[in-house]
Amino acid sequence: MFRILIAEDEEPIANLIRMNLTRAGYLCTWAPDGKSAADLMEQEKFDLALLDIMLPGINGYELMDYAKACELPVIFLTALGSTEHKVKGLRMGADDYLPKPFEIVELLARVEAVLRRYHKTETVIRACNATIDTASHRVTLDGEEIYLTPKEFDLLLLFARNKNRALYRETIYETVWGGEYMGQSRTVDLHVQRLKKKLHWENIIIAVYKVGYRLNEVHT
Numbered sequence: 001m002f003r004i005l006i007a008e009d010e011e012p013i014a015n016l017i018r019m020n021l022t023r024a025g026y027l028c029t030w031a032p033d034g035k036s037a038a039d040l041m042e043q044e045k046f047d048l049a050l051l052d053i054m055l056p057g058i059n060g061y062e063l064m065d066y067a068k069a070c071e072l073p074v075i076f077l078t079a080l081g082s083t084e085h086k087v088k089g090l091r092m093g094a095d096d097y098l099p100k101p102f103e104i105v106e107l108l109a110r111v112e113a114v115l116r117r118y119h120k121t122e123t124v125i126r127a128c129n130a131t132i133d134t135a136s137h138r139v140t141l142d143g144e145e146i147y148l149t150p151k152e153f154d155l156l157l158l159f160a161r162n163k164n165r166a167l168y169r170e171t172i173y174e175t176v177w178g179g180e181y182m183g184q185s186r187t188v189d190l191h192v193q194r195l196k197k198k199l200h201w202e203n204i205i206i207a208v209y210k211v212g213y214r215l216n217e218v219h220t
Helices: 011-023 034-043 060-069 083-091 104-117 150-160 169-176 185-199
Strands: 003-007 027-031 048-051 074-078 096-099 124-127 130-133 138-141 144-146 205-208 212-215
Touching (some): 003 011, 003 034, 011 027, 034 060, 060 074, 060 083, 074 104, 083 096, 104 169, 124 150, 130 150
Parallel strands (some): 003 027, 048 074, 074 096
Antiparallel strands (some): 130 138, 205 212
16 A cells, blocks of 8 residues: 655645545545654655645745655645746656646546556556456456457546546546547547446446546445
8 A cells, every 4th residue: 555645734635635545545644734744754654745835844845855865756736836836846856746726536647647657556456346457458347358448448447546436527538538628528428338338337337417427336
């Protein structure tokens, strides 16, 4: 299980991030200020740090020195969304920079991308009766391999990484197709319907009214 340090002085935001990362399978530790974040970096082992910039005591930029000493990847999560601040953070060695406010699904994707870059991400993901091997791009259903198109594979992966979470059509389109959503609901709907048919998941991937879709995984 990967350990993530969350350095954020606003407790409601920290709790929201921690709750969603925990649901995604990460072990999270919260630091409410720069000094406690620096102490934790020196005392414990983490796989990734999510740093606010405007922290009490030691700010996020200053924490980069501690992160570099620990060879710890960093994503800045900050209200300072200007190009100037973003360029400064990236030039200091941050692996990514996500301005607030942000969608949780985007944060999860960024976290996974950075961990993958450092070869610290799982290659096999399970959802209901499907097993997804991200390294070989193979999907098995109850042990039997099935064929999915590249977009269907990416769509399944998105649902599997966000189990029991409603995903907006805009989020689905922009994550899987990589472009700005301009109302192409039929593109999303048609691919979801084909995926549901191939997996026999008519009652597992369900439509959420005025939102999009959700993968329901019920644990018994």
